[in-house]
Amino acid sequence: MNKREGAPGAVQLPMAQLSPLLLACLAEGQEVVLAVTGNSMAPFLRHGRDQVVLAACDGAVLGFGDVPLYRRDNGQYVLHRVVKRRQTAGSVRYTLLGDAQWEMEPEVTPEQVVACAVGFIRNGKRYSCTSPWYRARVRVWQWLLPVRRWLIAVYRRSWK
Amino acid sequence: MKIKSGFVLRQVGEQYAVVPVGVQTVDFRCVITLNETGGFLWQQLQEETTPEAVAQALLAEYEVSPETAAADVATFVERLRENRLLDE
Numbered sequence: 337m338n339k340r341e342g343a344p345g346a347v348q349l350p351m352a353q354l355s356p357l358l359l360a361c362l363a364e365g366q367e368v369v370l371a372v373t374g375n376s377m378a379p380f381l382r383h384g385r386d387q388v389v390l391a392a393c394d395g396a397v398l399g400f401g402d403v404p405l406y407r408r409d410n411g412q413y414v415l416h417r418v419v420k421r422r423q424t425a426g427s428v429r430y431t432l433l434g435d436a437q438w439e440m441e442p443e444v445t446p447e448q449v450v451a452c453a454v455g456f457i458r459n460g461k462r463y464s465c466t467s468p469w470y471r472a473r474v475r476v477w478q479w480l481l482p483v484r485r486w487l488i489a490v491y492r493r494s495w496k
Numbered sequence: 497m498k499i500k501s502g503f504v505l506r507q508v509g510e511q512y513a514v515v516p517v518g519v520q521t522v523d524f525r526c527v528i529t530l531n532e533t534g535g536f537l538w539q540q541l542q543e544e545t546t547p548e549a550v551a552q553a554l555l556a557e558y559e560v561s562p563e564t565a566a567a568d569v570a571t572f573v574e575r576l577r578e579n580r581l582l583d584e
Contacts, residue, residue: 354508354524356506356508357506357508357513357515357524357527358524360506360515361515361522364517366519366520366521366522367520367521367522368521368522368524369521369522369523369524369525370524370525371524371525387523387525389521
């Protein structure tokens with residue numbers, strides 16, 4: 337995996353230490369820009385290239401295509417995409433999947449969700465996560481899930 | 497001298513981070529992190545003060561020589577000045 341240094345002055349703190357700061361900013365109603373780490377959201381978000389713009393989602397029910405930052409039971413923070421939502425009386429569960437992955441992570445609760453991606457920044461330009469063009473590409477990528485592992489294998493060559 | 501308004505110092509584990517307030521978007525790539533001493537100096541400089549007074553406060557709080565304290569304060573103040581974070 338291609339590991340590049342963060343931007344000059346980047347916060348070199350693990351997410352667990354960063355989270356109080358992140359939560360404080362989100363609680364103030366501020367958006368937070370974070371460098372994307374890891375390539376599990378490739379090709380949509382790439383390590384070393386993209387930053388993600390996060391905002392508080394205040395208990396809003398997420399749907400297909402939304403990208404929450406959530407906390408796993410082991411304390412790890414992850415940014416993946418909602419591919420399924422199961423809603424029963426009084427309870428909501430999400431199934432999460434990285435765009436470069438094909439193993440689903442089911443049963444994520446709304447309580448685990450810390451923030452939601454509202455946009456991303458690439459080469460200094462900001463893009464919205466709600467634009468129809470973006471949503472269409474997300475949908476196409478989901479249709480291609482049965483062949484995703486091969487697409488990713490080909491794509492990986494370009495990021496090595 | 498004093499630090500410009502519009503920033504808040506938050507403790508993050510054993511470190512401190514300086515975050516802008518009142519802006520819509522906080523870029524975490526530009527957040528300033530400070531160690532414990534840096535956090536202490538930042539707190540001192542939130543009120544109108546002088547480098548001498550800050551060095552005195554540093555001496556009272558930490559076991560350092562007056563020369564080291566004065567030099568450390570001067571370095572810190574210079575960094576703030578470079579980044580245009582000081583009102584003088």
